[in-house]
Amino acid sequence: MTENSIGVAVIGVGMVGRAHAAGYRTAGSLFSVDRPDTRLVAIADAYEPFAVDAAKRFGYERAETSWEAIVDAPDVDVVSVAVANSMHREVVEALLGAGKHVLCEKPLAPSVEDAKAMVAAAEAATTHAGIGFTFRRAPGINAIREQVMQGSIGETRHFNGHYWCNYAQDASNPISWRYRGGPGSGALADIGSHMIDIGEFICGPMTSVSGAIFQTFTPERPVPVGMTVGHAGGEVSDEMEAVDNEDIATFTARFANGSVGTFSISRVAPGHANSLAFDLFAETGAAKWDMDRPAEFSVIRQLRDDGLDGYNQVLVGPAHPYLKGGVPMDFPGVSFGVGDLFGFQLRAFLEQVAGIEGGLPPVATFQDGARDLTIIDAVIRSAAAGGAVVDLPPHHAA
Ligand SMILES: NC(=O)c1ccc[n+]([C@@H]2O[C@H](COP(=O)([O-])OP(=O)(O)OC[C@H]3O[C@@H](n4cnc5c(N)ncnc54)[C@H](O)[C@@H]3O)[C@@H](O)[C@H]2O)c1
Numbered sequence: 073m074t075e076n077s078i079g080v081a082v083i084g085v086g087m088v089g090r091a092h093a094a095g096y097r098t099a100g101s102l103f104s105v106d107r108p109d110t111r112l113v114a115i116a117d118a119y120e121p122f123a124v125d126a127a128k129r130f131g132y133e134r135a136e137t138s139w140e141a142i143v144d145a146p147d148v149d150v151v152s153v154a155v156a157n158s159m160h161r162e163v164v165e166a167l168l169g170a171g172k173h174v175l176c177e178k179p180l181a182p183s184v185e186d187a188k189a190m191v192a193a194a195e196a197a198t199t200h201a202g203i204g205f206t207f208r209r210a211p212g213i214n215a216i217r218e219q220v221m222q223g224s225i226g227e228t229r230h231f232n233g234h235y236w237c238n239y240a241q242d243a244s245n246p247i248s249w250r251y252r253g254g255p256g257s258g259a260l261a262d263i264g265s266h267m268i269d270i271g272e273f274i275c276g277p278m279t280s281v282s283g284a285i286f287q288t289f290t291p292e293r294p295v296p297v298g299m300t301v302g303h304a305g306g307e308v309s310d311e312m313e314a315v316d317n318e319d320i321a322t323f324t325a326r327f328a329n330g331s332v333g334t335f336s337i338s339r340v341a342p343g344h345a346n347s348l349a350f351d352l353f354a355e356t357g358a359a360k361w362d363m364d365r366p367a368e369f370s371v372i373r374q375l376r377d378d379g380l381d382g383y384n385q386v387l388v389g390p391a392h393p394y395l396k397g398g399v400p401m402d403f404p405g406v407s408f409g410v411g412d413l414f415g416f417q418l419r420a421f422l423e424q425v426a427g428i429e430g431g432l433p434p435v436a437t438f439q440d441g442a443r444d445l446t447i448i449d450a451v452i453r454s455a456a457a458g459g460a461v462v463d464l465p466p467h468h469a470a
Pocket residue numbers: 083084085086087088089116117118119122137138139153154155156157177178179204205206262300301302303
């Protein structure tokens with residue numbers, strides 16, 4: 073670490089990279105003053121206006137226009153990688169090779185093969201490597217997981233998750249890296265990767281997937297005139313390019329503990345800008361969480377026989393994971409949103425790098441990222457085989 077403090081950088085500030093840039097700023101102010109000393113060093117983006125804007129806006133020392141500049145920077149120790157999935161492996165391997173700590177966005181890679189190579193690179197490195205399964209930091213999701221772990225709703229039986237977005241609804245929205253790659257690289261890898269991870273986070277390892285269906289409704293999209301950002305639209309040309317991947321992916325799953333999973337993933341769901349939600353039905357109760365209302369969750373802890381069964385609506389507060397000290401006003405019903413998850417995630421990663429013990433749970437590993445892709449690959453094979461059952465290898469979380 074340079075001068076006893078951790079120098080941080082973000083590569084790619086299109087959409088989610090900006091949340092990382094902001095997250096490193098807030099990470100130091102969370103939970104306790106026993107914090108890693110952090111320097112906001114550099115933002116890199118191939119599109120210079122984005123790099124310059126984000127560096128100014130979030131208070132970083134400089135803007136760069138290539139990721140290689142971050143690999144070579146002696147004053148950078150920790151790097152968030154927030155570029156297109158197809159670039160993750162090359163950038164991450166170079167960063168690890170240069171002795172940087174790396175937090176890579178999900179999905180870890182475009183293929184299981186690339187992901188396994190990245191796991192090997194992380195194992196060979198002396199630095200930390202993690203993946204941005206951001207929803208593992210959601211207080212409501214963690215509160216539900218605690219109920220499961222404590223046995224207060226009994227054995228889980230049915231996990232029903234959906235991640236519905238509308239970003240691909242408009243057929244005139246431009247082509248981007250999100251629409252390239254084969255079956256499974258569309259809605260499934262882009263947003264379903266989160267839902268799969270949450271399913272295993274709550275119910276433990278899956279043993280098989282089945283019944284997979286993919287569907288694409290917009291087979292080609294216009295080429296943009298300028299830059300595209302995240303899911304957003306923009307000015308387009310008359311030229312069209314083929315869409316390679318699915319708008320909708322659905323599948324079922326079995327978990328090792330006997331639970332059944334039903335997953336519904338869509339990027340063409342009108343009325344749902346970014347709607348991740350799940351219901352969990354268990355032996356003696358139930359629970360549910362919805363990103364549209366991230367500061368609350370619902371739970372039934374004991375079934376009754378007096379006709380008054382129903383969900384308790386619980387506002388997340390200091391009694392739940394991440395909230396105490398995690399937001400400036402840590403009271404139920406005050407000041408919490410999904411953007412806070414990035415601060416929690418980056419605080420956890422900085423604590424790992426600084427060797428601070430007893431703090432937040434560590435970030436998900438590259439093995440977890442490769443596991444997620446193994447499940448995605450099984451869903452792809454199920455869809456290709458008309459919905460056949462595809463068994464999964466066991467997962468040994470690091
Ligand atoms: N955890 C989450 O909630 C979450 C949310 C959105 C996206 N993501 C993931 O984050 C990654 C980025 O997604 P996005 O939507 O922000 O993408 P994006 O297309 O909006 O942004 C990517 C940025 O990378 C830049 N870039 C391209 N080539 C580059 C290079 N050679 N060097 C430096 N920068 C370069 C582009 O100019 C662009 O600004 C993806 O892996 C995506 O799956 C995660």
